[in-house]
Amino acid sequence: MDYLTVAMAKGRTADRAMDFLEKSDVRFSDFTDESRKLVIYDDKQTIKLIFVKAVDVPVYVENGAADVGIVGKDVMMEDPRDVYELLDLGIGRCKLAVAGFPGTPVDEMPFLTVASKYPAVAKEYFDKKGIRTEMIKLNGSIELAPLIGMSDVIVDIVETGTTLKENGLVVLQEIAEVSARLIVNKASYATKTADIQQFIKDMKEGLEVRA
Numbered sequence: 001m002d003y004l005t006v007a008m009a010k011g012r013t014a015d016r017a018m019d020f021l022e023k024s025d026v027r028f029s030d031f032t033d034e035s036r037k038l039v040i041y042d043d044k045q046t047i048k049l050i051f052v053k054a055v056d057v058p059v060y061v062e063n064g065a066a067d068v069g070i071v072g073k074d075v076m077m078e079d080p081r082d083v084y085e086l087l088d089l090g091i092g093r094c095k096l097a098v099a100g101f102p103g104t105p106v107d108e109m110p111f112l113t114v115a116s117k118y119p120a121v122a123k124e125y126f127d128k129k130g131i132r133t134e135m136i137k138l139n140g141s142i143e144l145a146p147l148i149g150m151s152d153v154i155v156d157i158v159e160t161g162t163t164l165k166e167n168g169l170v171v172l173q174e175i176a177e178v179s180a181r182l183i184v185n186k187a188s189y190a191t192k193t194a195d196i197q198q199f200i201k202d203m204k205e206g207l208e209v210r211a
């Protein structure tokens with residue numbers, strides 16, 4: 001059986017994407033939130049869903065290990081890959097922003113230490129402004145860095161703003177709007193066109209039902 005292989009991260013993205021697909025009658029009945037399975041199939045046995053780390057989704061798709069991926073724009077910005085980006089799913093909406101203590105004069109500072117999960121995005125942003133930076137790559141709890149004096153500012157995802165607020169930080173500058181995107185392997189798009197178009201149609205129907 002030639003499945004359409006779809007890669008996504010468990011958690012917020014997968015929950016919403018599977019909701020959309022269910023609206024189009026694409027169901028994964030044997031999947032539960034507690035499941036530790038990394039590969040699941042839909043009831044009609046046409047889609048093979050693989051669960052990978054969010055940052056790895058474009059890697060699987062570029063290599064053809066997955067035909068399709070669902071991934072945040074933040075991940076694509078940090079590590080661009082040679083894939084087609086075909087649909088903005090409008091889920092997982094958040095912002096990439098510079099944050100720090102209130103009143104930090106970012107644009108007047110000739111040199112900044114920046115802690116981020118997104119060092120490439122951050123460097124490009126400050127380079128364009130002519131601000132020299134030292135990047136400190138972190139993988140989580142980014143908001144801690146300014147609190148303990150490890151960085152002047154952070155570049156991170158802001159959704160509700162709660163994490164910043166609870167740590168006495170504020171958004172200083174907005175860099176980009178982020179939402180989940182549907183990406184497609186280039187060769188798969190040529191060889192599995194009908195399956196991919198059907199998958200996109202199913203996702204779109206889910207989007208419309210939700211709207």
Ligand SMILES: Nc1ncnc2c1ncn2[C@@H]1O[C@H](COP(=O)(O)OP(=O)(O)OP(=O)(O)O)[C@@H](O)[C@H]1O
Nearest residue numbers: 009011012054072073074075092093094157159178
């Ligand atoms: N509040 C949020 N925090 C983080 N990511 C968010 C948020 N809201 C939406 N997103 C989107 O969800 C995607 C996946 O986030 P998730 O938290 O699952 O991954 P992660 O934190 O990179 O992975 P992990 O938790 O496995 O380290 C992000 O790349 C981003 O596009």
Ligand SMILES: O=P(O)(O)OC[C@H]1O[C@H](OP(=O)(O)OP(=O)(O)O)[C@H](O)[C@@H]1O
Nearest residue numbers: 140141142156157158159160161162163
């Ligand atoms: O604006 P908010 O709604 O508070 O959301 C933003 C927070 O969510 C993300 O962290 P995540 O939950 O992925 O944990 P992490 O620190 O492990 O990255 C992000 O890195 C912020 O810390």
